[in-house]
Amino acid sequence: MAHSADDDLIFIEEDRSPDNIADVDACWRILIVDDDRDVHEATEFALSGVEILGRRLHLMHAYSGREALTVLEREPDIAVALLDVVMESDDAGLKTVVAIRQDLMLLNLRIILRTGQPGQAPEADTIARYDINDYKTKSELTHSRLYTTLTSAIRSYNQLQRLDASRRGLEKIVAASNQFIAEKGLHSFAEGVITQLASLIGIAPEGLVCAASSDDEDHPEQFRVIAAAGRYSHLIQQRLEEIDNLHIAQSLNQALRNHYSTVGSRDITLYFRKNAEEGFAAYIESAEPIREVDQHLLEIFCTNIALCAKNIDLVNELRRDALVDRQVGLPNRNALVLELDRRLAEGAHNEVVALLDIDQFAATNDMLGHPYGDALLTATAQRLRALFDNSVFVARVAGDAFALAGQDRFLDTATIQRLFAHPFLIDEIDHPVSVCLGIAPLDGCSNGQDALKNAYVALRRAKALGIGQSVTFSPEIGQSAREHTLLLRDLRIAFERRELSIVYQPQIDLASGKVIGAEALLRWQRADGEFVPPDRFIPIAEQSGLIVSIGRWMLPEVLRSLKRLQAAGHEQLRMAVNISSIQLRQPSFLDFVNDSLAEAGVAPELLELEITESVALEGLDAMVALLDKLRSQGIRIAIDDFGTGYSSLNYLARLPFDHLKIDRSFVLSMDTSERGARIVRTIARLGSELEVKTVAEGVENQEIGQRLHAFGCGAVQGYHYAHPMDEASLLLWLAEHR
Ligand code: C2E
Ligand code: CA
Ligand code: CA
Numbered sequence: 001m002a003h004s005a006d007d008d009l010i011f012i013e014e015d016r017s018p019d020n021i022a023d024v025d026a027c028w029r030i031l032i033v034d035d036d037r038d039v040h041e042a043t044e045f046a047l048s049g050v051e052i053l054g055r056r057l058h059l060m061h062a063y064s065g066r067e068a069l070t071v072l073e074r075e076p077d078i079a080v081a082l083l084d085v086v087m088e089s090d091d092a093g094l095k096t097v098v099a100i101r102q103d104l105m106l107l108n109l110r111i112i113l114r115t116g117q118p119g120q121a122p123e124a125d126t127i128a129r130y131d132i133n134d135y136k137t138k139s140e141l142t143h144s145r146l147y148t149t150l151t152s153a154i155r156s157y158n159q160l161q162r163l164d165a166s167r168r169g170l171e172k173i174v175a176a177s178n179q180f181i182a183e184k185g186l187h188s189f190a191e192g193v194i195t196q197l198a199s200l201i202g203i204a205p206e207g208l209v210c211a212a213s214s215d216d217e218d219h220p221e222q223f224r225v226i227a228a229a230g231r232y233s234h235l236i237q238q239r240l241e242e243i244d245n246l247h248i249a250q251s252l253n254q255a256l257r258n259h260y261s262t263v264g265s266r267d268i269t270l271y272f273r274k275n276a277e278e279g280f281a282a283y284i285e286s287a288e289p290i291r292e293v294d295q296h297l298l299e300i301f302c303t304n305i306a307l308c309a310k311n312i313d314l315v316n317e318l319r320r321d322a323l324v325d326r327q328v329g330l331p332n333r334n335a336l337v338l339e340l341d342r343r344l345a346e347g348a349h350n351e352v353v354a355l356l357d358i359d360q361f362a363a364t365n366d367m368l369g370h371p372y373g374d375a376l377l378t379a380t381a382q383r384l385r386a387l388f389d390n391s392v393f394v395a396r397v398a399g400d401a402f403a404l405a406g407q408d409r410f411l412d413t414a415t416i417q418r419l420f421a422h423p424f425l426i427d428e429i430d431h432p433v434s435v436c437l438g439i440a441p442l443d444g445c446s447n448g449q450d451a452l453k454n455a456y457v458a459l460r461r462a463k464a465l466g467i468g469q470s471v472t473f474s475p476e477i478g479q480s481a482r483e484h485t486l487l488l489r490d491l492r493i494a495f496e497r498r499e500l501s502i503v504y505q506p507q508i509d510l511a512s513g514k515v516i517g518a519e520a521l522l523r524w525q526r527a528d529g530e531f532v533p534p535d536r537f538i539p540i541a542e543q544s545g546l547i548v549s550i551g552r553w554m555l556p557e558v559l560r561s562l563k564r565l566q567a568a569g570h571e572q573l574r575m576a577v578n579i580s581s582i583q584l585r586q587p588s589f590l591d592f593v594n595d596s597l598a599e600a601g602v603a604p605e606l607l608e609l610e611i612t613e614s615v616a617l618e619g620l621d622a623m624v625a626l627l628d629k630l631r632s633q634g635i636r637i638a639i640d641d642f643g644t645g646y647s648s649l650n651y652l653a654r655l656p657f658d659h660l661k662i663d664r665s666f667v668l669s670m671d672t673s674e675r676g677a678r679i680v681r682t683i684a685r686l687g688s689e690l691e692v693k694t695v696a697e698g699v700e701n702q703e704i705g706q707r708l709h710a711f712g713c714g715a716v717q718g719y720h721y722a723h724p725m726d727e728a729s730l731l732l733w734l735a736e737h738r
Contacts, residue, residue, distance in 0.1 A: 027058045028154050029077060033068040033096070034084040034114070039138065043082065046143045052154050064088050065096035072104055079157040080150060085115040085122070094122055097130045107131070108160040110153035114138055169297040172200050173304050189312050190227030193282050193305055197270070200301060206230025207284035210240055210252045223256055226280070248283055255281035261302065265289055270298065272306040274313075279306065325396040327374065328381035333452075336395040336403050340448030343405065348442040354404045354411045355455040356435040359467040361400035362618045372426060376433070379424045387419055403455070405442075413437060413470040436462040437470035457481040464539075487532075488540050491524070495550055500524050502557060503724035506733065507576070507695060507717045510709045515737055517574030517608065519697075519717060520558045521724050522550070542580045551583045552592065559600035559607070561727050566602075570734055576608040576638060581615040590629060604634035610661065612640050616651040627656045638695065643683060652690075660687045662713070664698025670707065677707070684711040 032043050040061055047057055060075065062068040064087050072078060081100070085093035093113060100106050112134040113122070127135065133156070134149055173196075190209035198205035209227040223240040225232075235243055240256075243249040251269040255261060259279060261270045267285040274280070323335040331339070336353075343351055358364075358380065365373035377400065384394045384402055392406035404411055416437055423430040438459025445451040458473040460481075471477070494500060504518040524532045541547040555577055562575045583589060597604055609630065615623050627637055638659035639652070643666055662683045669676030680696065687694035696708045699718030708716060722733060 027056045028052060028079045028157075029058045029060060029075065030150070031060045031062060031068065031071060031075075031078050031081045033062045033065070033081060033087075033093075035063050035087040036084070037063075039084070039114075043146070046146050047150075050147060050150075052147075052151050053158065057150075065092040065099075068096050069099055069104065072100060072106060072109070078109060080110045080112060080153045082112050082114055085113055085120050090120075094126065094130075097132060101130050108157055108164065110134075110157045112136060112149060112153060166297055169200055170300065172196070173297070173301050187226055189309065190280070190282075191229060193272075194227060194229045194284065196305075197268070197282060197284050197301065200297065201268070201284075201286075201290055203284070203286040203288065203290065204230065206232060206286075207282060208232050208235060208243075208248065208252065209280055209282045210256060211280035212256075212278065223252070248285075252281050252283050255283075261298070263290075263295065263298065268298070270302055272302050272309060274306055274309050280309065328378050328396050330381050330385065330402075331393070331395040333395065333397040333403075336393065336397060336405065337448040337452060339393045339395075339405060340442065340445075340451050344442055344445060344447060344451070350408045351406060351442045352408045352411050352439050353442065353451050353455045354416055354437060354439045355397065355452075355459045356402050356404070356416065356437050357459055357463065358400040359434045359436060360617060363616070363620070366619055366621070375426045376424060376431065379426060380433070383419060383424070397452075401459075403452075408441065411439065413439065413472065417468070417470060434468040436465075436467065438462050438473065439470070440473035454478065484540060487537065488544050488546070490526075491532075491537050491541060492546060494524055494526070495546065495553075499527075500550065500553075501726065502554060502561070503726055504561070504575075504730045505717055505724040506722045506730070506737075507574075507715050508721050509715050510705070510713060515573070515734060516715060517576060518730065519576040519578075519610070519724075520554070520561075521578070522554065523724075538580075542582060545582060547580045548583055548586060551579065555593070556596045556599060559596055559602045562602055562606065563600050564727070565731065565734070568731055568734075572606075573734075574606045574608055574636070576610050578610045578640065581612070581618070584611065584615055584623070584626065585618065590626065593630070593635065594633070605636070608636035608638055608659065610638045610640040611657075613642070613651045613655070616655060620651065620654060624654060624656060631656055631658070643679060652686075658692055659714075660690070660692050660694045662694055662696040664718075667696050667698040667704065667708070667718070668700070670704055671701075680708070680713075681711045684708070684713045687714075688712050 030047075032040050034040060044059055047059065050057055060071060060078065062071050066088070068081065068083070072081070083093050083096060085091070087093060089095070093115075097111055097113075100109060100111065110133045111131070113132055114136050116138055122132070122135075126132070133153055136145070136149065140146075190211070193209055194207040195205045198207065206229055208225055208229075210223050211226050212223055225235045225238050225240070225243070228234070228236040240249055240253055243252075251262060251267070255269045255271040256279070259271050259273060262268070266287075266289060267283065268290065269281060269283045271281050272279050323331060323338070325332040340353060358376070361373065361376075364376065377396075380402065381394075381396060384404065388394060388404065388406070388410065392404055392410055395403045395405075397403045404416070417435070420433050420435050423432040425431070436459060438455045438457070438461065440451055440454035440458055442451050445454065454473040457477060458471040461477060462469040462471040465471070501523045503521050503523050505521060506515050507517045507519060508514065509516045522534050522538070524534075524537055526532060538547070541550055558575055558577055562573065565573055586592070593607070593609075597607060631637060636659065637655075637657040638661050639655065639657050640661045641663045642652075642660050644663050660683065662680055666676050666679050666683070670680055684694050684696075693714035694712070695715040695717060696713050697717040699705050699708065699716045699720050701720050704718075705716055705720060725733060
């Protein structure tokens with residue numbers, strides 16, 4: 001066996017004389033085929049007592065081509081056929097050759113043709129095509145001639161057989177490796193090694209596998225039996241020294257300490273090297289002499305199996321990973337579910353699971369960089385772990401979401417929120433953090449998944465309320481979450497059935513009183529005639545992502561509508577379309593808008609996209625770049641619902657836009673609240689400072705319109721001027737207000 005310096009695998013060659021490694025059937029079988037009995041006798045005489053390559057010969061007899069085929073079909077492992085050419089017919093011998101190779105598919109059998117007269121020799125190409133290995137006249141039947149001819153035939157037969165065995169062995173090794181991929185732990189793996197090794201060398205699976213025992217940290221040098229099969233089964237888990245058979249103990253000990261393998265006549269000890277220090281050893285013994293097995297194969301087997309063992313370690317590591325979040329060193333979501341299952345199985349009285357989500361984490365990450373975001377997550381993890389004792393299970397369940405499971409008296413809203421009352425010190429800067437909190441009691445949950453789902457429902461509620469909010473799950477909340485799910489299902493169906501429609505609400509320039517454009521708004525009318533308000537179904541469409549598909553249908557529809565209005569003489573009319581943040585974040589959004597414009601044949605200047613500041617929450621820089629690109633093409637951008645939700649002057653200062661829309665809630669409050677009026681005036685002033693036009697929506701009477709005009713507001717939209725209406729009504733309305 002080859003041995004190189006960087007190779008721990010050494011096979012110690014034992015005495016490999018043929019007596020030592022004897023074959024189960026230790027003679028060469030030779031078939032004599034001739035219709036002349038004298039030839040049989042002469043051959044038998046010439047070969048009596050002969051040994052070739054250490055084995056005696058076993059002669060078999062057939063007296064016609066047909067009989068030869070019957071024998072060959074019945075008897076396996078015949079090495080050589082001495083075949084007469086002329087028997088029952090002139091070419092009976094050649095026909096037999098064809099049948100041997102083509103019908104019986106005996107490709108390793110060596111064929112020596114013999115003929116009475118030299119003239120009966122077959123053509124050279126026949127000899128080649130049917131792999132006839134030698135050709136002799138019967139007069140050459142002397143002892144020495146026959147001996148050399150047979151020796152070379154048997155040698156090549158033997159080589160072909162070994163090649164076949166190698167190929168089958170390799171196939172077994174490949175199959176073994178495949179099976180090991182599915183193995184779960186080292187023990188069943190080791191048992192598999194015994195089975196596979198036994199099958200490779202063709203004996204019953206009886207043997208031992210030993211490895212350094214990992215659970216004995218005081219004695220790392222300690223080896224134990226990790227798998228035992230057959231009559232060794234009782235040795236399982238024993239220490240190497242405890243094995244009652246000295247020969248086996250020594251063989252394994254040598255293999256493990258010196259990293260080498262030995263092949264004996266009745267046993268094999270293989271060392272499998274996992275890395276420079278670590279490996280394991282298998283001992284396998286056979287009552288019968290072990291069939292000669294190619295050492296090369298054993299070497300391939302060892303390397304392959306060692307690789308598989310390494311994979312098992314990897315898989316185990318992956319399993320550990322499956323339960324631990326490496327980044328912050330806390331259990332992960334899978335581990336949490338298992339823990340909740342465990343607590344539920346133990347009764348879980350007065351226990352809850354709390355989910356907390358860091359407010360505006362994506363935006364923070366974006367503004368201050370990922371290393372900062374990572375540091376914040378680690379700091380949060382550490383604070384949570386440090387502030388609770390071990391009765392509270394702390395996990396990280398998603399990017400910026402953490403979970404706590406334990407007694408409700410430790411995990412009430414106030415206690416958890418108080419953890420975030422003081423800021424986090426990161427890079428020597430105080431960073432105030434707020435979280436949204438969703439808490440769900442474990443009582444009444446059928447499993448951990450369920451409890452976690454409830455906590456998510458509560459958390460989603462809390463997030464919808466704004467930053468720093470907490471919600472505790474209740475059956476009512478569960479009910480509304482279910483309604484939400486049902487509504488989403490209905491919305492999908494309605495969209496597919498084309499039951500959504502578009503209405504248009506005119507926008508009027510306050511200075512000139514002229515109609516400058518319209519805002520497109522979605523409508524959903526159920527089959528029973530009931531309208532579902534957009535404020536109800538749009539958030540659901542956004543959360544589920546369905547708004548993307550709806551938008552892909554709506555924008556081209558709106559632009560075609562605009563094209564028809566242009567054809568009716570309203571060439572300057574502009575269309576405003578509401579675009580959700582998730583739509584903007586589609587990588588194909590820009591192409592989609594351009595394609596829609598081109599398809600409808602509408603100038604980009606006549607399209608306005610209404611977005612909210614919240615688009616900046618997930619990646620301000622990318623959003624600025626996108627809006628810049630849209631505006632450079634002439635498309636207008638309006639900031640919608642300004643003053644509600646995630647308002648931040650920081651975003652307003654950096655987002656490129658053309659129009660600022662004052663939310664209808666402020667405009668509607670002008671009638672009754674002086675404070676509302678002041679907010680509207682402030683936003684209108686902000687608009688003129690930023691040199692953008694302000695558009696007020698929700699104008700329900702003339703007086704409000706006049707006051708807005710006085711505030712410097714540029715345009716208005718509201719029931720006082722026009723309700724949203726379908727395309728046909730808009731056409732009529734426009735004709736009246738030209
Ligand atoms: P929004 O974008 O702020 O739309 C203006 C809303 O104010 C519309 O409600 C409109 O009907 C309403 N409105 C107009 N004038 C008056 C008025 O004088 N008084 C009152 N009280 N309300 C008035 P709508 O159509 O119910 O839409 C509600 C919200 O749904 C919209 O608010 C918008 O955020 C969303 N939405 C509607 N259509 C779409 C759409 O196609 N895509 C997206 N992403 N969101 C849409
Ligand atoms: Ca709008
Ligand atoms: Ca609005």
